[in-house]
Amino acid sequence: MAAKRKISTLITLLFFALISPSIASADLAQAKTRVMGFDLTAETCIGGSTSLSPRTHQGFDHAYDKIASSYVVAARGAGPGFQVAERVGAQLLDGRLGSLAGNISPTRLQQLASNPNALRFLDNATGNTNIVQLVEGRLLRITTAGDDVSKIISVGPIQRSGLFNGILNGRFDLLFP
């Protein structure tokens, strides 16, 4: 049963693994189109600050922690409560992200975290969930807490080889919707 599940997972991941530079442009275009669609929706609702867009917190719990209180960028209607601090927006410009640098706005990150088309993997080493998807030709990992999937605890690229090896050695389990 477990072996069948791993095989199923690997077949799903072939989509990512088989992307070569020669066809990447087509996939890139698809990914871009999809994300641009998200951006269009979100940015129509975005406010420059919480004071200018008081409804940005609509639907979220009032018990914000000290970090949440400093948020100045928030999206309304972005799904299950993902919010991104302004400082992280600057980090998303970091050159170490390669082709992702400058192409992931805080708004887009929120949308990516709640993207129903992303693959979700349980990390058995931690109990946390990795949300993985192809963005600008690179696999982006958004890790959420195991006990609170709305809490993002880290963001960064992930290597295909690491993902494959993790599945094969049992560290990562694909979470089926």
Next chain:
Amino acid sequence: MLSGDLEIQLRAADVEHLLRGLLDDEFPVFVSDDASVFDVSSLPAEEIVDRLARAFGVAVSSDDLRLPIWKLVDRLRSPRQ
């Protein structure tokens, strides 16, 4: 929402050193106080232990890898504590 990263920011240089010693092409753009090395790297635990030993000259256990990164940094800086 993003988890807090106050402790990470207080140790920014050491965390950067750890991540550079540990990671090749998976350098994260956001690491919170709740994240362990497993949350920034897909490397196997054995490889992570080896790389940390090379970068810091300190042996860590597999249990240490489950610590939040900021606590692991403290552990690497003061291995006897």
